[in-house]
Amino acid sequence: MKIIVPMAGRGSRLRPHTLTVPKPLIPIAGKPIVQRLVEDIAAVLKQEVEEVAFIIKDDFGREIEEVLVSIAGDLGAKGTIYYQDKPLGTGHAIMCAADSLSGPCVIAYADTLFKADFTLDESADSVIWVKQVENPEAYGVVELNDRREIAGLVEKPAVFISDLAVIGIYYFKDAGVLKAELQRVLDENIINGGEYQINDGIKGMMEKGMKFVPGKVDEWMDCGNKQVTVETNTRMLGFLHEEGKSMISDTVDLENSEIIPPCYIGENVVLKNATVGPYVSLGDGCFVENTVIKNSLVQTRAILKNADLDNAMIGNHAKFDGSFTSVSIGDYCVLE
Structure with a gap:
């Protein structure tokens, strides 16, 4: 199992704290956000993690790169650093780690923490973890079919689709399939919101008949701005x-x-x-x-x-x- 962590964004909403330290390195209850994220995923996967790939900006610096590699090493995994030189979207960020996109993997964005059931549906090609929210129009949500499988992804729906928001954690049975679909997105210059999106790669997989199912998240803790970061620190201390x-x-x-x-x-x-x-x-x-x-x-x-x-x-x-x-x-x- 591999863990892929796109984290090239500096976190402008968390300034001034991210002017000197990238947001994923901000500590929550004494431990950097990204370290908590990776350790929590490794703890609930119940599978050996062979590699953790971090996608960062090339100006994060050698010291931060060494911290990230050591986080992977503490899990007994190889730590790999990739660079995203331009903010061209989630799909582009993931493809910066193309050399690591093979076999089973979890992709997790490093600005959220969670408490979740990570029991994997062996019949599914992918699991997308979601959280029930009161205001789904503010999020990207999943659309379910009558078999409770994911049939579509809708960004900030104007009309009610579902109240299950995508939190930014995904499992792929074979990341190579996602890699091929995202390469198509790049080659065909498929852009949404001015960027290359992971959702367009996922939609390509769905069109080929691959099975996507929702995963349950019990707690979803954001670290987007000062207010919610303090709240997340409070909740994590309580846990x-x-x-x-x-x-x-x-x-x-x-x-x-x-x-x-x-x-x-x-x-x-x-x-x-x-x-x-x-x-x-x-x-x-x-x-x-x-x-x-x-x-x-x-x-x-x-x-x-x-x-x-x-x-x-x-x-x-x-x-x-x-x-x-x-x-x-x-x-x-x-x-x-």
């Missing part, structure tokens, strides 16, 4: 706490302070006269003094003083000393 996961480092320096679980507290964090939690992530090396903070995501080595924070997202090496509550501060920023 990990329910599972009994240890999330508070033994190296925390606690002085006249209280930690209200669930929280993730990294290495060498100093808390002085502080109340932290519930639902707070503090990265390694943070210093928090005279501060109350809840429902917030703070990356590494940030300094927080004299603050009352709720629904905040604060970047690496940032400094905050002020009366604002719901703030979004990028890496190395100072607000005093």
Whole structure:
């Protein structure tokens, strides 16, 4: 089994946090989004993962590439890096990893986390995971036939088709078939929304009579902007706490302070006269003094003083000393 992860987008809706770090490397409950995604897929597949292919921009840098390869290595898999030099759509991104498109694979976009049943229907050529939503007109949805198989894909339907939204995780029994259909999309210059789309490759497979079925997602957690990323951090902390996961480092320096679980507290964090939690992530090396903070995501080595924070997202090496509550501060920023 292979896992293909298109992640070349920088994440403009999550600025300023993605000005210095690509969105898939933003930590959720102390671990990068893409690492959580790949580990969760590997855990529920119940099959050995032989390769994880990451499709990135060529300016992400050597350090990030090494992190990605190590994420694959921790799963006992080969890590492969591919580059998408132009933002030409999902179909184009996947074809940048053409050399890895063979055999069974999962394709997953690195801006979403999930809780799902990944039991694979062996009779199906593909599984597309979906989540029931209240406003299907805002999403791409699947159309089902009377056998509960996927008969079509409709982007943001003006009239009701179904309330099952595509979340961006796909299984293909033979990725080589998808590769051939996407090559046809590129060769025939089939463009939708100004881009080459994976949906057009999937539609080509459907026209050849291949069987697509929906997969069930119990939880779908987005990381598209600051608000939903903080919410996803909150939900992930709750899940990990329910599972009994240890999330508070033994190296925390606690002085006249209280930690209200669930929280993730990294290495060498100093808390002085502080109340932290519930639902707070503090990265390694943070210093928090005279501060109350809840429902917030703070990356590494940030300094927080004299603050009352709720629904905040604060970047690496940032400094905050002020009366604002719901703030979004990028890496190395100072607000005093």
